[in-house]
Amino acid sequence: MRLPKLSKLELQIMDALWSGGPLAIREIQETFPQKGRPAYTTVQTMVYRLEVKKALRRARKIGNAHIFEALISRDAAQRRLVDDFLGMFGGxxxxxxxxxxxxxxxxxxxxxxxxxxxxxxxxxxxxx
Amino acid sequence: MRLPKLSKLELQIMDALWSGGPLAIREIQETFPQKGRPAYTTVQTMVYRLEVKKALRRARKIGNAHIFEALISRDAAQRRLVDDFLGMFGGxxxxxxxxxxxxxxxxxxxxxxxxxxxxxxxxxxxxx
DNA sequence: TAGCATCTATTACGATTGTAGGTGGATTAA
DNA sequence: TTAATCCACCTACAATCGTAATAGATGCTA
Structure with missing residues (x-):
């Protein structure tokens, strides 16, 4: 998958990285509004999955915490999103x-x- | 759910009904291009699920075959689709x-x- | 009416997504 | 140094989706 399909939550996580540079899981989690913020481990799970999809990677470590950075561009992800969307309308x-x-x-x-x-x-x- | 979320395949099935009026499963299946056409029972499963979601219903019977008709409008479904899509882009x-x-x-x-x-x-x- | 074709109904299964708990190791603050 | 935090990693689970097989009922045809 050169351009993996990203779900809404995955997009939001990538968005944190696209907007805020390399971040730790905790930092990503805190970009969500308090109201309805997913649990730390929920974010963690999604980050791991995004890692498997090669949408992001561990850039370095601070203390024992990993810092993640985006591997795919916002543009590429959005392109994919738009394509899928258009597909829904038969193009x-x-x-x-x-x-x-x-x-x-x-x-x-x-x-x-x-x-x-x-x-x-x-x-x-x-x-x- | 007044406006259930529909997947791509579900949309295609609804499309058959929106375009072609009330149809039997077999007829819906045949609206798919031969190439890559899903199995009869695949369409059947999706139709049943759409029925549960109240997106369509059994209108009448011909022989032992049910004829299904859309319950939600193409417009309403597309509206929902667009909303979800925009949600992906943070609106x-x-x-x-x-x-x-x-x-x-x-x-x-x-x-x-x-x-x-x-x-x-x-x-x-x-x-x- | 016997048999073939067709349909219905049920069940199954893998992938994906969102959700999060638990366990144990690492850091840090006292 | 020890206790409180924080983090990593693993595991789990329900819902949805796409896929379809199977079994049993019904209807059509010769």
């Missing part, structure tokens, strides 16, 4: 966009940004 | 859009359509 963008808009998740600004990004991107591709 | 639209565009999933036309839909929608809301 058709249209219903996805419609849904996003109707649910009010997508604002005028989001669309404007998208437009700009598209323009920039097509320009870059022409240049290259 | 932030921006990285989602960026990802979609950079991966080339989103075309100029998609964005134009989105724009139009947004305009129509905001108009409707003003009118109401």
């Amino acid at each position: 058709r963008m249209q219903p996805v966009m419609a849904q996003l808009i109707e649910a009010g998740n997508l604002t005028t600004k989001d669309v404007a940004d998208a437009e700009k990004l598209l323009r920039d991107l097509s320009k870059k591709r022409k240049d290259a | 932030r639209m921006q990285p989602v859009m960026a990802q979609l565009i950079e991966a080339g999933n989103l075309t100029t036309k998609d964005v134009a359509d989105a724009e139009k839909l947004l305009r129509d929608l905001s108009k409707k809301r003003k009118d109401a």
